[in-house]
Amino acid sequence: MTGHADVVVIGGGQAGLALGYHLRRTGLTFLILDAEDAPGGAWRHAWRSLRLFSPAAWSSLPGWPLNGGETTYPGRDDVVGYLTRYEARYELPVRRPVTVRSVERAGDGVLLARTDRGDWTARMVVSATGTWRHPYVPHYPGREAFRGAQVHSGAYEGPESFAGKRVVVVGGGNSGAQILAELSEVADTTWVSERPPVFLPDEVDGRVLFHRATARIKALQEGRAPEIPAGGLGDIVMVPPMAAARDRGVLHARRPFARFGETGVVWRDGTATGADAVIWCTGFRPALDHLACLDVVGPDGTVAVDGTRSVREPRLWLVGYGGWTGPASATLIGVGRSARETVRRIAAELGAEGGQGVPTPPG
Template sequence: MTNATHVVVIGGGQAGLAAGYHLRRLGLDFVILDAQAGAGGAWQYAWDSLHLFSPAAYSSLPGRPMPVQTGEVYPDAVHVVDYLTAYEGRYELPVQRPVRVKGVHRDGQLLRVETGSGAWLARAVISATGTWWRPFLPAVPGREVFRGRQLHTVEYRKPLDFAGQRVVVVGGGNSGAQIAADLAYDTELTWVTQRPPRFLADDIDGRALFDVATARRRALDEGSAETGGVASLGDIVAVPPVREARDAGLLKAQPMFTRLTAGGVEWADGTSAEADAVIWCTGFRPALSHLAPLGLRGARGHIPTIGTQAVDEPRLHLLGYGDWTGPASATLIGVGRPARGAARQIAELLAAEK
């Protein structure tokens, strides 16, 4: 069965919903195809203690403020899922799930979106699949011989699962610091990072980071010198649990080990640590395999874009993958602006084709 619409949005998480909001405001016909069984995007799979970096008032999608969570300054992941579920309903966004997109193909003047339950023909496509579904694991020697448990951020849930165990957490970003802080009290923790961890000032949260990212993009667009953006401030937001574990002396990072052994990890100088589990908090890559038929991939796996629009396929927009698709576009508060720009460009494209 083949369906037709003006725009297909691939992904029903925060970026896909923000796109849907602006497409609806412009009066365009569209559908949102989401591979997940329920609403909430990647937030429904987060570890139990995960909280936002920003208060609810600074964590909203366009059009509808996130309600304050009782007893919490920074809302937790369950609250975010509830908010995204309500957002879908409030704007009656046409989300179909679970629908897994297999590939996007050129079909004359249209794009054909192949799914496990039929095809869609569209005049434009917005890809908003994020990165959570493509965890990155570094090629560290010995991974295949380690007898303990290995898992990525996406598989971690709670410290009780590791109580009393020797756990190595790998990664100096926010996920690594937060999971290390989570485990610091009930496990024999070893936290390793590629470089000494850089904590942002304690009073900096997502509000300031969004402002910095936006100012950097504006400066680059105007031809000003590179300011470094958020990366110049540090790597780790000192959310309360991280700050408490750090101040208690429980977050002391070790340099990255050189290899895994059958029973643990080993450093270049021959020192070693035994481990029952290794948790790889080593980031993600854009989940773009569905766009492979278009042949657009460039350096580092990114598709070259101007704003959100693919350089070599103007009918395609990419939304929510990081700063290369809009300043802070992988955040709740940041995705609204590039979503609005993508929707407006698509409306202009469709009007020009009439």
Template sequence: MTATVHVPPPAPAATVDVLVIGGGQAGLAAAYYLRRSGLTAGAEYVVLDAAPAAGGAWQHNWPSLRLFSPPEYSSLPGWPMPPYPEDGYPPASHVVDYLTRYEQRYALPVRRPVRVQSVRRADGDPRGRLEVDTPSGAWSARAVISATGTWGRPFLPRYPGMELFGGHQLHSADYVGPDGFTGRRVVVVGGGNTAAQLLAEISLVADTTWVTLRPPRFLPDDVDGRVLFDVATARRRALDAGGPDTGGVAGLGDIVMVPTVRAARDRGDLVPQPMFERITPTGVVWSDGREQRADVIVWCTGFRPDLAHLVPLGLRGPDGRIPTVGTRARDEPRLHLLGYGDWTGPASATLVGVGRTARAAVADITALLSGGEGGIRTHGAV
């Protein structure tokens, strides 16, 4: 006789009004405004964070990384970043401490480590709930804010011969400092701030070659994050008013001349070369046949939005992004995306810039929760 196996029913989903996915700077800014909206922490809104500790992506950056701006231009809404006791701009560790204390200061309901696996519609009701699956249980929410950032998806391009290279290759996400490069031949790939800053460090201890897809554009020495934020804000105001597109930050340049980068330029180490054509077992080769031997290739090639959990919603466009109106997903009014870059709000991937888009997203969501139209606000309508 076959014994009957009793399978227990699945545990009921935890129910909230708003679920924030991601506990970095964007998620915390959203939680701050949800708190201010009157929602009850833990009962009506919750933040799920995949990391084991507070600090977002800042806790993973290389130790010498510093902000582009002083603390007063690097703050989340509500509480200014405390001053940094030393001269210069604060290091990443100062930001991690600030985000940790910010979370505690406002008693934000962050649950960690909880990695969200998927977000899906509960049914066909456009005003129904979204179901959020995690290894530790399911959640059900009337609205979801996705603020997972990009750190979880480092981008590594494919070049002929990559698999043949006999040296070491790493993405900038895995860089921890210059010590391991002493006396080696290092090729740094990328034309942005990360490549310039890593090259500045590594060139002090190694023979470096810098390659970029296009000639890098250096900002004036006196331009820092304060100027960049003001320029991005002016562009958004002009666009909201129906004026011409000034180009914003992109019109100024790509690389902020922080002290280490200026020093590398002044000693002649910041000299870009065009992108190589292929990789060999011992180095890289350009289209004209010129070869550079290398022991290490450092790929400073950026990141992509970490959106795998949203795949079940079927919202991605041809470019891999989810089309948005402001921060709201164009085809799913219960979903907002926050902090992924300018396509989810001007300067929304920065500490100082994410507050404005977080406020707009929460205003839109509270209108939706109250039975209003919702989903009609833009970044300027706050």
């Protein structure tokens, strides 16, 4: 059974919804295939206490602001609720749960998306799967022999199960800092970071970082050396929970350990620290396994793109994976710009032949 649409979007998180918002205005037939059981994308899997480091007004998708204005920093549940309402507000054609197993060349100028719920042909496919399904854990000698728990931040839910335990938190970015701050209230924590964490001034938040990232990309595109702002680009935003942890004196990181032992970690000077658990706040890589048949994913795990369009397969587009698909495109506010430009280019190529926005169902 095969259905057809002008455009198939793979992924129903923030990137997929931003694309849907703009596609609704083109007249092209399209649908969004989402592997999740409910709206919210990767935000559904974030830890309960997560706080955005941009105010609500700077954490919104195109067309409709997230409630909270300039002074409220939304939490995970706020974002999930917002994405749920956004999808319904714009009546976006999301089908879930649908897992796209592969995207293949099908002849006749179309791509074929094979799924567990039937197959779809499309004149253009936009991959917007993000990174959550591809967590990254660096190699450390002896990791397999460690008898304690190991949890990636993508699976971390909250501090309760770690109360009274010795926990090593690995990762010096905002995720590692926020999780460390929370755990330090109930557990004996050790923070590990590749380099000393950089804490931004209290008045600097995601708005400033967004503007800095945009200016940097623009300078590179124009062949200019990017200006380094006072304080650098920075890392960690001092949202209220972080400021409270600073006041408790717990925001001190150590350089990486040398290896694991069965009951803890061994430092480069040969000393050891016992640990009951390690939490890996070491990031994610693009989730692109479904593109293997197209042979477009490079050794670094990314796809060569012209803007957001695949160089090797021009019917394929990629949105929301980070800087290589557009400035700040992995953020709520940043992905709107990448989505708008992607849809503009797709519509310019297909628009004259587009339908009325309703895809042909499988059958």
